Amino acid sequence: MHILSSVEELQELNPFIIIGCGGGGEKFANFEGVEAVGFVDDDPRKHGTEFCGCTVSSSLLDLIDRTDARSVAIMLPIGAEGAALKYAVQAISEGKNVVTSFRSLPLSENTSLIKLSEQMNVKIKEISPRLDNIKKIFGVAPSRCTEVLPKINYRHRAPVVFVGGTSQECGKRTTTRLLGKEAMKRGLEVGVISTDEMGLEQPVDINFRAGSLSVMDVAAAIMGAMRYLEEEKDPDIIFVEGQSSLTERGNLHPRGLSASILIGAMPEFTVLCHRPNHPYREPRGVSEEIRAIEAIEPTRVIGISLNLRNMKDRTVIKRYEERFGLPAVDVKNGGSSRLMDVIMDCIGEI
Incomplete structure (x- = not known):
């Protein structure tokens, strides 16, 4: 009516x-x-x-x-x-x-x-x-529109590192957490934003399930979280955990979510996570994801975090470095320190 x-x-x-x-x-x-x-x-x-x-x-x-x-x-x-x-x-x-x-x-x-x-x-x-x-x-729909957040436009002061990935379950949450720990070891005031309800392990300042929001609200939620962190603790660096992937073939639905988190983060730099021979996801691959990330947001992919679960061949790390011309590490076995060196050098350049 x-x-x-x-x-x-x-x-x-x-x-x-x-x-x-x-x-x-x-x-x-x-x-x-x-x-x-x-x-x-x-x-x-x-x-x-x-x-x-x-x-x-x-x-x-x-x-x-x-x-x-x-x-x-x-x-x-x-x-x-x-x-x-x-x-x-x-x-x-x-x-x-x-x-x-x-x-x-x-x-x-x-x-x-x-x-x-x-x-x-x-x-x-x-x-x-x-x-x-x-x-x-x-046959089913939300009872009301799920787009509810004000459309803020906040530009962070601290350098932001986005942790993206080529698929789901490829190590984004672990990489974000270990980079946060490494930055703290170096005496930095660190802000860590987890975009997953499973982001319970320290260090984490704010965690929420970005996938529960309207895709129209995700970017505002990320910017709001960064503004909150900068008002509360004035961090030297902020790490933002991504979700899913921009290019994965097997599960198309979260790709818009991944883009919204990236857009809200407006990162200076990106670390890309990848799981070779993923047992139950279908990533397109590192090159495709780098192109997609750098096309959507003016950021630069500066390193690769490899999830080597169930892999015995450690030479894969060197092969990825040679193929993509980027530092590649296993963050669960000391690689977070090397990645943090790269991040600090890149921050020094700007």
């Missing part, structure tokens, strides 16, 4: 005042047949500037008085629910229809707005995440 499913339903509510002069507001104004007669934004830097052919205002009530708008579209991001609620109440109280989005103001969590709109004899509609369609396809 309150879910929008076509642009024709929007056209019936023309013309609009649009709240939010960002991506959401621009997308809404660009819907075919939608007429925008004004924009409102809380950012004073935008007031008086032009956005999508209109001058941005600071006051919804002022625009209601000065335009022939029949409806107000609230296109604000997650984290601005308070402002969205204020504008929705203002619009309905002035006898205007309201269109909101699940990011701005999900109606399932604001049923009082539906009652208010009924009392004022106006329409209130939501551009929803359409999880009903997912349920139609799979």
